[in-house]
Amino acid sequence: MKRTWDFLKAKPNFVALLGYAVVTALMTLPVATRLTTHLVGWGNDPYVHYWNTWWVEEALSRGVSPYYTDMLFHPNGASLVYHNFAWLNIAGGLALKPFIGPVGAYNVVFLANITLCGFAMYHLVTYVVGQRAAAFVAGLVHAFWPYRLHHSAHPNLISTQWMVWFLLFLTKVVREQKRRHVLLAALFLTLTAFARLQLLIMAMFPAAIYVLYSFLAERHLWSWETAGRVAMIGVLTGVALAYPVYPLIRERFAGSDSQALIIDEDAYDQSDVLAYVMPNLPHPLRDYYAPDILRTQIVFAGYATLALAIYGTFFALRRVRSDVTPWLLIGGFSFLMALGPSLRFRGKVYPGIPLPYRLLGWSFPVRIMRSPHRFNILLAIPIAVLVGFGIRAIRPSPKRRSWVAPAAAGLILFEFLRVPMPTLALDHSSYYERLSAAPEDSAVLDLPMGFSGPAKFYMYLQTIHRKPIVQGKMARPPQDINTFIDGDRFTEHLRATGKTIDDDLTAVSKHLAYLADAGVRYVILHRDPQLEEAVPSEGDWADWKAWLRMRPWYEDQRVAVYPTRPQYGRDFEFAVGLGEDVGIIGVGEIDDVTTQGESLGLDLWWGSRRAPLRDLEARVSLIGEDGTPVMSKVAPLCEDWPSSEWPSGAIAIGRYRFHLGPHLAPGHYELTVELTDTGRSISIGQVEVQALPRVFDPPEQMGHRVSTRFGDLISLLGYDLTPESDNMRVTLHWRALRRMENSYKVFVHVLDPNTGVVVAQKDFVPRDWSYPTTWWEAGEVVSDAFVVSVEEVPPGDYRLVVGIYHPDSGKRLPVTGGQGGEEGQDRLMLRSVSIQ
Numbered sequence: 001m002k003r004t005w006d007f008l009k010a011k012p013n014f015v016a017l018l019g020y021a022v023v024t025a026l027m028t029l030p031v032a033t034r035l036t037t038h039l040v041g042w043g044n045d046p047y048v049h050y051w052n053t054w055w056v057e058e059a060l061s062r063g064v065s066p067y068y069t070d071m072l073f074h075p076n077g078a079s080l081v082y083h084n085f086a087w088l089n090i091a092g093g094l095a096l097k098p099f100i101g102p103v104g105a106y107n108v109v110f111l112a113n114i115t116l117c118g119f120a121m122y123h124l125v126t127y128v129v130g131q132r133a134a135a136f137v138a139g140l141v142h143a144f145w146p147y148r149l150h151h152s153a154h155p156n157l158i159s160t161q162w163m164v165w166f167l168l169f170l171t172k173v174v175r176e177q178k179r180r181h182v183l184l185a186a187l188f189l190t191l192t193a194f195a196r197l198q199l200l201i202m203a204m205f206p207a208a209i210y211v212l213y214s215f216l217a218e219r220h221l222w223s224w225e226t227a228g229r230v231a232m233i234g235v236l237t238g239v240a241l242a243y244p245v246y247p248l249i250r251e252r253f254a255g256s257d258s259q260a261l262i263i264d265e266d267a268y269d270q271s272d273v274l275a276y277v278m279p280n281l282p283h284p285l286r287d288y289y290a291p292d293i294l295r296t297q298i299v300f301a302g303y304a305t306l307a308l309a310i311y312g313t314f315f316a317l318r319r320v321r322s323d324v325t326p327w328l329l330i331g332g333f334s335f336l337m338a339l340g341p342s343l344r345f346r347g348k349v350y351p352g353i354p355l356p357y358r359l360l361g362w363s364f365p366v367r368i369m370r371s372p373h374r375f376n377i378l379l380a381i382p383i384a385v386l387v388g389f390g391i392r393a394i395r396p397s398p399k400r401r402s403w404v405a406p407a408a409a410g411l412i413l414f415e416f417l418r419v420p421m422p423t424l425a426l427d428h429s430s431y432y433e434r435l436s437a438a439p440e441d442s443a444v445l446d447l448p449m450g451f452s453g454p455a456k457f458y459m460y461l462q463t464i465h466r467k468p469i470v471q472g473k474m475a476r477p478p479q480d481i482n483t484f485i486d487g488d489r490f491t492e493h494l495r496a497t498g499k500t501i502d503d504d505l506t507a508v509s510k511h512l513a514y515l516a517d518a519g520v521r522y523v524i525l526h527r528d529p530q531l532e533e534a535v536p537s538e539g540d541w542a543d544w545k546a547w548l549r550m551r552p553w554y555e556d557q558r559v560a561v562y563p564t565r566p567q568y569g570r571d572f573e574f575a576v577g578l579g580e581d582v583g584i585i586g587v588g589e590i591d592d593v594t595t596q597g598e599s600l601g602l603d604l605w606w607g608s609r610r611a612p613l614r615d616l617e618a619r620v621s622l623i624g625e626d627g628t629p630v631m632s633k634v635a636p637l638c639e640d641w642p643s644s645e646w647p648s649g650a651i652a653i654g655r656y657r658f659h660l661g662p663h664l665a666p667g668h669y670e671l672t673v674e675l676t677d678t679g680r681s682i683s684i685g686q687v688e689v690q691a692l693p694r695v696f697d698p699p700e701q702m703g704h705r706v707s708t709r710f711g712d713l714i715s716l717l718g719y720d721l722t723p724e725s726d727n728m729r730v731t732l733h734w735r736a737l738r739r740m741e742n743s744y745k746v747f748v749h750v751l752d753p754n755t756g757v758v759v760a761q762k763d764f765v766p767r768d769w770s771y772p773t774t775w776w777e778a779g780e781v782v783s784d785a786f787v788v789s790v791e792e793v794p795p796g797d798y799r800l801v802v803g804i805y806h807p808d809s810g811k812r813l814p815v816t817g818g819q820g821g822e823e824g825q826d827r828l829m830l831r832s833v834s835i836q
Contacts, residue, residue, distance in 0.1 A: 012132055013123075019136065020118035020143060024111055027144055027413065028152075028421040031111065036104040038423035041153030044456035046424055048473055049155055050106055051459040052085055053093040058466075067247050071462060072472030074443040075518045076484050081247045082476040086156030087194040089113070102463075103426060110152065113159045118143030120164035121381070125388035127168055128323055133405035134391035138384040140409055141305055144416040145380035150298035152421060160377055162191035163203045167381070170207055173229050174214050174221055182229050186236035193241050197248075198369055200241075202378050205337075206330040213326045269371035270340025270357075272347065276301045279415065299338070299376050301383065304411035309383050312390030324389055331382030338379060340372035387412075428461060428528070429558040435465040435522070442521030443468040445491070445564075447544065448499040454526070454534045470520060471495075488514040499540045501547045506653035507641035508547065508605075509566065516564035523548070525560040549586045549605040549651055567649045568609045576682050578675045581612045582643065585651065590671065590685045596692045597662035597775050601655070602671065602684065606637045608650040616643040616675055620656045622687070623670040630669065631658055634676060662775035663739065666691040695781045702733055708828050710804045711813035713740055714773070716828065717781070721800065723833050726791040732802065733783050734766070736776035742806055743772035744813070748788055749801040753832070759798065762788045790835050797834050803827035 025032045031040045039046040059066040066085070070077040089109050096105035118139035125135035148158045169185035172178065193200035211230060215222055279300050309331075316324030333356075341358035343350045360366045369375070387408075394404045435444075444467050446458040455473040462469055470485065485491045490511035493502045505511060512523070525544050527536055536544070545552075545560065550571040554561040566572060574583030588603030602620055615636065622631040637643050638652035646652065668688050674681035702718035709715050713736070720731040730748065743765060750760040765772050766784045776782060803826060805812040812826035 016122045016132070016136055016139070017115070017119050020115045020122070020139060021111075023140065023413070024114045024118070024143065027149070027417070028111065028114065029419070031107055031421050031423060034423050035107050036101055038107075038425055039103060040107050040110050040421065040423055041155075042422035042424070043153050044453045045153040046106075047456040047460035048084075049086065049089070050102070051456075051463055052083075053090045053097075053102065053106065054463040055080075056085070056090050057094055057097075065247075071468050072459070072474070073481055073484070074468035074470050074520065078472060078474060078481060079478065080474060083474045084156050084196065084198075086159065086196050087244070088162075088191060089155050089159065089195070110155050113155060113161065114143050114148070116161040117148070117158070117164070120161040120168075121384050124164050124168040125385055127171070128327075128385060129388040129392050131388070131392050134388040137308075137391050137405050137409050137412065138388035140412055140416075141302075141387050142380050142384040144413065145377075145384075146298055146300045146302070146416055146418070147376040148380065149416070149418045149421070151377070156196040157198075157374065157377060159195040160192075160199065160381065162188045162195055163199060163206075164381060166192055166203060167206060167210070170210065170230070170233065173233065174211070174218070174226060177226065177229070179229070182232050183236070185233045186240070189233060189237045190240040193237070194244075197245075198374075201369065202374075205333060206378065206381065209329050209333060210326045213329060217325070218322060269373050270342075270344050270349075271299050271338040271373050271376060272344045273339065274346050275299045277303070277306070299373070300415075302412060302415040304408060304415055305383060305387055308390030308394075308408060309386035310390075312386045312388065312393055315393035316386075316389040320389075324386070327382040327385040331379060331386065334375045334379035334382065337366075338372055338375040425530070426460075427530070428464065429556055431554050431556065431559055431561060432461055432464040434554070435467060438467075440521065441467070441519075443470060443519050444522045444524055445470045445515055445520050446524050446526060447494065448526065448531070448534055448536055448540075449485075449491075449494045450534050451495075454531055457528070457530055467522075468519075470515075484518065490514070499534070499536045501540075501543045503655075504640075505547070506638050506655060508549070508651040508653060509647070509649070510641050510645075510652075512564040512566070512651075513647075520564055522553075523562045523564060525562070526558065528558045546586075546588070547653075565649065566651055568607060571649070572607055572651065574607060574609070578673070578680055578682065579612075579616075579678050581610045582606055582608050582616060582637065582646075582675070584673070584682075587684055590687065592686060593688045593690065594660065595690050596660060596664055596666065598660055600658040600660055600687065602657075602673075604637075604654045604656070604673065604684075606643075606650075606652050606654055608643075608646045608648055610648045611650075612643045612646055614644050616677060618654060618656075619674050619676055620658075621672045621674075621681075622658065623672055624665075625667055625669075630664065631660070633658060660689060662692060663777070664689055692775070694777055695783075696779050698733060698735070698781050699783060704831065706828070706830075707817070709737070709816045710828075711816075713737055713744075713813060714804060716802070719802075719830065721831065721833065723835065725836060726789065728788045728790055728800075728833065729785070730788060730800075731783055731785040733781065734776075736773070736778055736780045736782070738778045740773045740776060743774045744804050745807045746784070747803050747805065747827075748786075749803075749827075750788065750790060750793065750833070751799045751801055753797065753799050759793045760788055760790050762786065793835050795835055797832055800830040800833055801827050802830060 028040070039050060055069060055071065056066045058071070059069075067081050068077060068079055072078045092109040092112065093102065093105040096108055100108065121142035122135045122139035125138040126132055129135060129138075142164070151158050166185055166188035169181045169188060172181040173185055189200070189203060192203050276299055313324060313328060336356050337360070339355050339357065341355060341361055343353035343355060357366070357372050361372070391405055391408055444465070446454065446461075446469060448454055449471060451471060451473055455471045458469055459472060470491070482495060485495050488511055489502070490505055491514075493505065515523070525541070527541055529535065548562050550562060550566050552560040552562050563571060572585050575585055575587070577583035583606070584604055585607040586605035588601075590602060591600065594600055600622075604618070617634055618637055619632055619634045621629045624630050633656055635654065635656060637654050639655070641652050666689050668686060671684045671687055672681050673684055698717050703720040705718040706716055707718075715735045715737055717733045717735055719733060722729040728750070732746070745763055745765055747763045748761060749758045751757065752759055764786065766782060768786070771782065803812050803815070815825045815828050
């Protein structure tokens with residue numbers, strides 16, 4: 001035991017690294033217990049980062065550049081020059097894959113990054129502060145910074161350990177003037193870029209702040225040789241990055257339309273000031289302190305952390321000002337930049353309080369960061385250093401040294417606790433292993449479409465089935481990335497809506513042929529729970545399957561797989577054959593009970609055994625109980641796709657609509673279909689037509705009775721009138737004297753009695769345009785209630801006038817008989833009304 005203890009005392013770096021590894025495993029549970037079955041992270045971004053490693057391995061095995069892929073956005077492929085490749089994570093994943101598999105490798109790389117973030121900060125603070133215990137606590141702050149743990153789904157953003165080592169050796173270059181430190185600083189700056197290129201841009205800010213401060217405040221350390229060594233760091237880094245960065249420079253100067261975005265004033269990507277002091281991780285304290293509006297703002301800094309950092313700042317400013325000032329400046333810069341262009345407090349943005357980001361956000365180095373909140377990952381570095389100064393200030397005496405650091409570490413870890421760390425299950429349909437074994441190199445269209453969640457999940461599935469897919473997700477895609485998808489109405493509509501089928505898309509096989517001609521062999525319908533909010537409803541799922549109208553090649557609880565070139569006999573058969581070449585393969589749902597005046601729809605899915613080579617028409621008829629057709633409609637089999645253009649194995653939809661007459665005799669009818677060139681008729685179903693509910697007795701109560709005729713068509717029996725402050729509520733009670741062939745309109749005018757000027761009016765078809773006069777039966781009484789707005793009419797007494805006219809000619813029906821009507825008049829004067 002003593003020998004082991006002596007070894008640990010002699011190897012403090014090993015002990016620190018081991019400590020960070022153990023704490024990382026505990027703070028990220030259950031990642032360690034799900035190492036090979038789940039991906040660490042939340043949402044859908046982990047699928048993309050997992051795909052990145054798979055694609056780089058695939059590209060290397062083929063001997064092609066990983067900066068272009070033919071596996072996404074088939075058939076055109078896509079440039080990946082601006083895609084977020086975390087090259088070090090990918091290298092680690094490829095190295096570990098043979099031993100623990102691709103999923104285990106992905107998770108171990110994540111855990112290693114967290115561990116190394118702590119270990120790197122331990123080395124930096126040991127050098128700057130001079131106490132290993134303080135350095136270990138500072139490493140905990142940096143490693144388990146809440147913003148870092150929250151972004152477990154973005155491993156390329158959180159790998160800042162190389163940046164910390166770069167800043168350590170940059171400091172040593174200035175202070176110690178050793179050449180090997182130049183090489184190490186350049187090495188770690190290069191590794192920062194390979195972790196993520198945006199991190200290289202981010203590292204420039206603290207480096208510039210430190211160099212500028214040191215040059216101004218530590219002039220005794222500077223000479224031409226010092227400046228040359230600092231410049232050499234940039235030169236060596238540039239040489240090391242020349243090859244991987246060259247494609248980006250070439251793409252940019254070639255006029256690529258990929259764009260980095262700038263945050264806008266109202267976006268939630270800027271940090272809320274209040275969120276820094278509100279526990280907002282999934283934490284025991286969150287429900288007691290954090291308002292709902294801040295729960296998407298995971299930038300909590302921790303009370304113990306802030307207290308130690310503030311205390312350490314005041315302590316160091318009095319004793320070692322030159323050591324702490326650069327980190328204080330870096331912290332202030334990072335905090336202000338993370339706040340975005342304007343102050344945001346408790347969810348509300350205050351544009352009148354501008355911040356430095358508004359001046360710098362347009363510049364290339366800042367713009368490439370895309371979102372202000374990403375500066376919070378940089379803020380962890382100076383805060384951790386300041387915490388180191390705080391620990392050093394609290395434990396100057398031997399008595400305090402035994403408990404201060406452990407107590408501070410415990411408080412910090414408790415405040416930073418995130419339980420549990422989110423993970424993604426990798427369950428999937430067993431069909432993908434079968435698809436991967438298929439010899440042909442055919443592409444896949446996955447539905448529902450969606451260029452965020454669904455597309456990322458489909459990229460993960462691609463790592464299993466290894467077939468090109470029609471969509472995908474990448475950082476900063478070019479504007480023409482959807483050229484193929486937008487080349488057909490079917491895929492264009494799905495890109496816009498994601499889950500719904502457009503009812504106007506009736507040429508099923510024609511749309512599928514567009515895909516097939518481009519090498520897309522499979523359409524896979526998904527209802528996998530891992531699609532989360534994109535999971536189609538039962539109705540959408542049924543609509544997809546109904547639209548395709550063929551037997552799936554494969555189906556389980558997660559997917560249904562269909563071909564893009566259906567074949568008669570293999571994928572579908574005729575339910576009814578109406579000719580040698582074509583037949584009906586399916587019938588849509590029919591309303592078996594309807595009402596006079598309603599519409600009756602019939603959808604037929606047609607299929608072809610062989611190419612018809614001629615334009616065919618179908619006659620759809622409604623047959624009465626005596627066998628006589630009462631209504632017929634002749635139309636092409638498919639309005640959007642003449643049958644003369646059909647190949648063998650075609651599927652198309654015919655949509656047929658009847659408008660049932662309002663006077664069609666109630667009863668039971670048979671719906672039949674026949675091809676006009678064969679005359680063979682089949683019954684599709686039975687339809688019951690019910691009578692419209694009609695009233696033939698006038699209401700017992702009417703406010704005013706008039707009994708006035710309008711021509712020989714309509715009689716006004718009476719009316720009810722209720723004046724209000726801004727409206728007049730009117731009900732007219734009509735009787736049809738006979739059936740009418742024209743749909744007449746009613747007008748109601750409010751007249752100034754002195755001038756005869758119309759001050760308010762309303763023209764309409766009865767019952768709010770829903771019950772035209774052509775529907776009225778002889779003797780039927782129709783009561784029609786409506787409102788006339790008099791909001792703009794000055795107070796006073798007015799006359800109410802009513803009339804009926806033909807909407808095309810404008811000719812009014814003459815008024816005869818009754819109170820208020822005289823021979824030759826074309827309108828009926830009702831009572832006077834008073835408007836208040």
